[in-house]
């Protein structure tokens with residue numbers, strides 16, 4: 057039995073008592089009962105493969121979220137592909153600790169290992185209605201029931217197979233009764249981003265009517281490929297976009313890749329055809345995101361109309377970034393648009409709006425997907441489990457944050473048949489600090505390294521590893537070694553001890 061089921065009416069009653077007291081004429085000091093503040097509600101919108109470049113092309117998103125909340129400029133994936141980073145959200149752990157090292161490894165890492173018995177969902181279950189809409193992981197485990205619902209989730213509309221824009225099946229639960237499988241077709245009204253928006257709207261209103269706080273996880277497929285017209289909402293097909301081209305940054309079709317490791321060094325300059333294909337996909341991704349802007353608006357409206365906007369924190373993020381021509385890498389040339397250790401892939405959007413969160417503010421402190429679980433538990437009054445590697449960044453949501461002691465972060469990739477989507481790239485790990493990126497490619501023989509000075513070279517054009525001093529190389533290697541096997545508190549100690 058969940059405490060939240062009875063808390064709502066109790067609070068409502070207390071509120072009535074307080075309101076009644078306030079209406080009485082003052083007769084000296086009255087020790088009126090102070091109603092306990094109900095836990096805040098939480099919304100996490102997890103887009104799929106949304107990168108920071110594309111966010112700059114979405115003005116409505118920026119006016120709904122960034123102008124009204126705090127934007128994190130240095131938010132990193134723990135593992136820069138879908139399932140592993142979503143597992144980092146659900147467990148607050150680095151990849152080597154949750155062991156979801158590939159997109160279909162979550163079966164072993166979460167389900168079989170029993171780690172799924174203790175997640176963000178189960179931790180919030182006693183106090184919140186825990187609602188999941190959209191993509192939980194890439195697909196459901198082979199030997200689980202087709203209607204499998206992970207522990208802790210009270211209401212779900214989760215994709216049962218691969219998430220799709222049209223033609224998909226959802227596992228749906230209500231308060232009582234067994235889960236059901238519901239098929240959605242290819243009609244305009246079945247476009248999944250819109251369906252998820254309507255479901256989120258319905259579940260927010262239902263939960264608000266029941267007087268419970270909620271945790272709502274909404275995960276649309278957008279702007280994940282494919283980028284054909286069928287993956288754009290019918291009303292947005294051919295719509296005008298802000299950026300007609302993928303921005304021609306220094307990294308785009310990088311002129312000189314002689315500094316790069318072998319898997320990039322061997323790439324030719326982009327052909328005109330490749331560039332026009334990248335530009336076309338970039339335009340389609342913006343069109344896919346137009347429906348996500350509508351989804352954000354729908355959720356904000358539902359929160360506002362149910363009186364929950366002032367007590368709800370909304371986190372808008374993505375599971376990984378992408379490269380679309382940066383460092384000459386395309387899906388055709390490197391086999392995937394993501395999963396590399398460059399900032400294009402590992403740095404992902406995060407914006408938070410909610411009560412007391414400064415509007416239009418930015419934060420440069422290093423934060424990671426492993427921090428969302430501890431932050432959300434902190435905001436909702438729960439203690440943090442010992443297994444968590446991350447830390448609460450609640451202080452960064454205040455007008456004047458306290459000192460942020462973290463100096464380094466770990467990012468990891470694994471090269472496996474179902475992890476590195478190309479099967480061709482190296483597995484490795486990166487140390488992220490305020491001023492440097494240090495990359496080790498363990499899948500290459502001999503092993504290769506990269507070092508970038510982020511303050512002067514944020515686009516990672518000049519790998520300076522070869523010219524770095526031996527002392528600097530050793531210092532970075534030691535710091536990365538201290539993180540690669542860390543667990544819980546020892547991760548935070550190693551992060552704080554990293555060199556700037």
Ligand SMILES: [Ca+2]
Pocket residue numbers: 104105137138280375376
């Ligand atoms: Ca993804």
Ligand SMILES: [Ca+2]
Pocket residue numbers: 310312313314315316516517518519
């Ligand atoms: Ca270069």
